[in-house]
Amino acid sequence: MTPFLFFAKLLLAVPVAITLALTAxxxxxxxxxxILYDSFAQRMFSGIExxxxxxxxxxxxxxxxxxxxxxxxxxxxxxxxxxxxxxxGLAYINLLANMFMAAIxxxxxAQIAVMSRAMVPAMEEEGYDRGFAAATTAAGGLLAPVxxxxxxxxxxxxxxxxxxxxxxxxxIVPGLILSACFALVIALIxxxxxxxxxxxxxxxxxxxxxxxxxxxxxxxxxxxxxxxxGVASPTESAAVASVVAFLLGWIVYRExxxxxxxxxxxxxALNASLIIFMIAAANVFGWVIIYEALPQxxxxxxxxxxxxxxxxxxxxxxxxxxxxxxxDGIAAIIxxxxxxxxxxxxxxxxxxxxxxxxxxxxxxLGLLTPPVGxxxxxxxxxxxxxxxxxxxxxxxxxxxxxxVLILLSYFPVLSTVLID
Amino acid sequence: xxxxxxxxxxxxxxxxxxxxxxxxxxxxxxxVVTRTAGAAIYWVDEAAIYTMVWMTFLGASAAIxxxxxxxxxxxxxxLPDGLRRVAAKLVDVAVFVFACAMIWFCWRWYMPLxxxxxxxxxxxxxxxxxxxxYAEPTSTIGIRKWIIWLxxxxxxLGVFIHALAHLLDVSPPAAHxxxxxx
Numbered sequence: 001m002t003p004f005l006f007f008a009k010l011l012l013a014v015p016v017a018i019t020l021a022l023t024a025x026x027x028x029x030x031x032x033x034x035i036l037y038d039s040f041a042q043r044m045f046s047g048i049e050x051x052x053x054x055x056x057x058x059x060x061x062x063x064x065x066x067x068x069x070x071x072x073x074x075x076x077x078x079x080x081x082x083x084x085x086x087x088x089g090l091a092y093i094n095l096l097a098n099m100f101m102a103a104i105x106x107x108x109x110a111q112i113a114v115m116s117r118a119m120v121p122a123m124e125e126e127g128y129d130r131g132f133a134a135a136t137t138a139a140g141g142l143l144a145p146v147x148x149x150x151x152x153x154x155x156x157x158x159x160x161x162x163x164x165x166x167x168x169x170x171x172i173v174p175g176l177i178l179s180a181c182f183a184l185v186i187a188l189i190x191x192x193x194x195x196x197x198x199x200x201x202x203x204x205x206x207x208x209x210x211x212x213x214x215x216x217x218x219x220x221x222x223x224x225x226x227x228x229x230g231v232a233s234p235t236e237s238a239a240v241a242s243v244v245a246f247l248l249g250w251i252v253y254r255e256x257x258x259x260x261x262x263x264x265x266x267x268x269a270l271n272a273s274l275i276i277f278m279i280a281a282a283n284v285f286g287w288v289i290i291y292e293a294l295p296q297x298x299x300x301x302x303x304x305x306x307x308x309x310x311x312x313x314x315x316x317x318x319x320x321x322x323x324x325x326x327x328d329g330i331a332a333i334i335x336x337x338x339x340x341x342x343x344x345x346x347x348x349x350x351x352x353x354x355x356x357x358x359x360x361x362x363x364x365l366g367l368l369t370p371p372v373g374x375x376x377x378x379x380x381x382x383x384x385x386x387x388x389x390x391x392x393x394x395x396x397x398x399x400x401x402x403x404v405l406i407l408l409s410y411f412p413v414l415s416t417v418l419i420d
Numbered sequence: 421x422x423x424x425x426x427x428x429x430x431x432x433x434x435x436x437x438x439x440x441x442x443x444x445x446x447x448x449x450x451x452v453v454t455r456t457a458g459a460a461i462y463w464v465d466e467a468a469i470y471t472m473v474w475m476t477f478l479g480a481s482a483a484i485x486x487x488x489x490x491x492x493x494x495x496x497x498x499l500p501d502g503l504r505r506v507a508a509k510l511v512d513v514a515v516f517v518f519a520c521a522m523i524w525f526c527w528r529w530y531m532p533l534x535x536x537x538x539x540x541x542x543x544x545x546x547x548x549x550x551x552x553x554y555a556e557p558t559s560t561i562g563i564r565k566w567i568i569w570l571x572x573x574x575x576x577l578g579v580f581i582h583a584l585a586h587l588l589d590v591s592p593p594a595a596h597x598x599x600x601x602x
Contacts, residue, residue: 009514010492011492011494011495011496012495012496012507012510012511012514013491013492013493013495013496013507013508013511014491014510014511014514014515015484015489015490015491015511015515016489016490016491016492017480017489017490018489018514018515018518019514021518021522022514022517022518022521025518025521037524037525037528038525038528038529038551039529040522040525040529041522041525041526041529041569041572041573041576042529042569042572044572045473045569045571045572048472048473048476049469049470049473050469051465051468051469053469053472054444054448054468054469054472057441057444057445057472057475058444058445058448061441061445232452235448236448236451236452238448239445239448239449239451239452240449240452242445243449262438265438265439265441265442266434266435266437266438266441268438268441269434269437269438269440269441269475269478269479270434270437270479270482270483270488272441272472272475272476272479273437273475273476273477273478273479273480273482273483274479274480274483274488274489274490275490276472276476276480277476277477277479277480277483277489278490280476280477326492326494327492328490328492330490331490331492371494371497372492372493372494
């Protein structure tokens with residue numbers, strides 16, 4: 001009865017967090033453990049008593065401040081300096097700017113929203129197909145959860161009980177590989193379609209573009225540098241980044257109005273609480289997983305199919321692709337990590353970092369695939385392009401992501417190389 | 421009437437959650453500054469975590485009022501109008517059941533009647549009930565944990581008000597706001 005109720009509620013669009021809690025409540029009743037009700041609320045509370053989770057509101061705040069502070073435009077201009085002169089220059093600018101943004105924003109949906117508005121009209125003006133412009137932007141958004149900081153990695157790190165700083169390090173090489181593959185896709189399409197040729201900036205112009213962007217580039221430098229150097233925890237670097245973003249937007253770029261600050265905090269509080277509340281509910285749902293020994297039972301089943309970690313990861317990838325199509329990435333990672341991670345570690349000896357990178361990238365791919373492709377819909381709405389037109393141009397990027405997923409599954413070292 | 425109470429309550433929750441978000445930011449910054457200065461304050465981490473937990477539950481309740489919770493709408497989006505309204509009502513029922521259960525759990529946890537019976541004497545209360553909620557300390561802040569835990573009954577009450585308001589609301593549903601958080 002419990003699994004039936006669980007899926008019925010999910011499909012009925014009962015909020016994911018409420019579904020988890022209600023399923024746990026029902027399960028406790030059915031299995032006659034009502035003594036657990038006495039500590040139900042306490043367990044929800046203790047599920048999110050975690051220092052790592054503090055990074056979530058702080059990274060969200062940094063993103064809000066950046067959007068309002070006029071930093072996006074400066075970062076795009078800086079990207080123009082480096083890759084603007086190539087054939088298809090604007091497409092590469094889009095990609096490079098997305099990399100910069102990914103190093104500041106931790107959320108793909110947020111990044112796709114910002115970048116679609118900024119890049120798609122500019123690309124169309126220079127003669128690119130609008131579908132391709134939106135597809136490039138949407139694909140670039142996939143870098144956000146892989147290149148640190150990443151909201152998904154914070155959540156995964158808390159669930160897996162591994163240091164979030166290390167999880168961030170694990171994403172750097174895969175993020176660069178993914179960027180390189182996207183660049184390759186753009187190059188190949190550019191050869192066939194004869195993209196407009198870009199212009200290199202005059203030295204003087206380039207200098208000023210870099211100068212203006214330099215303070216904005218301080219933010220990713222502070223975040224990644226602080227974590228890499230071990231001087232600051234991800235939570236602390238997020239707090240520092242939000243102050244830098246505020247001061248830049250307010251004093252240097254003069255586009256941020258302090259009067260709007262409280263609005264930003266309100267949005268931050270709401271969006272962060274949506275995510276953290278799901279984690280609280282997942283903690284009571286953990287009772288169901290533990291008492292039913294779901295990981296062990298599933299492990300018995302899967303280990304009869306294969307003993308090979310790579311094959312296991314391929315199976316996980318295929319299953320999660322479907323999960324990601326239906327369920328929002330963060331909700332999905334909260335649901336599947338407690339079940340799959342013990343199997344990956346205990347039965348196959350897979351590094352939790354490799355596993356985290358693979359399932360995060362996989363689930364975030366669901367942002368761009370219908371029927372529940374929030375990222376796709378955002379790109380479509382922001383750029384006023386029909387989703388079908390974006391999808392037609394998007395598939396080469398999706399193939400590239402699938403290739404990277406296989407690569408990451410086969411070579412654990414790609415994820416673990418930076419972690420000592 | 422209930423709808424208005426729910427709306428006002430939600431606005432209060434959200435405003436408080438926003439203030440707490442400010443609090444989280446300031447506390448972590450305080451931590452960074454004092455640690456760099458070599459004089460870290462020991463209670464800041466714990467305070468920041470509790471501030472975030474309070475922010476979370478208040479914000480989550482407000483999001484139930486505005487129906488912004490993350491949900492899987494793949495199926496309900498393609499339903500015809502009539503069925504979709506039925507589905508939406510069933511969701512309201514589910515949230516309401518959750519709210520009632522939470523209130524009941526908090527009641528069993530805090531045992532307000534039993535503590536009153538014991539004359540608000542935690543020791544006598546524990547002897548009678550074996551419930552140690554009122555004895556649990558926080559690690560570094562120096563107040564009892566039950567005060568911090570009060571956010572759970574507050575949250576349960578908020579969800580109850582919002583869920584009841586939705587449940588009794590028979591006007592046609594507005595377009596469902598979709599959560600996009602990933």
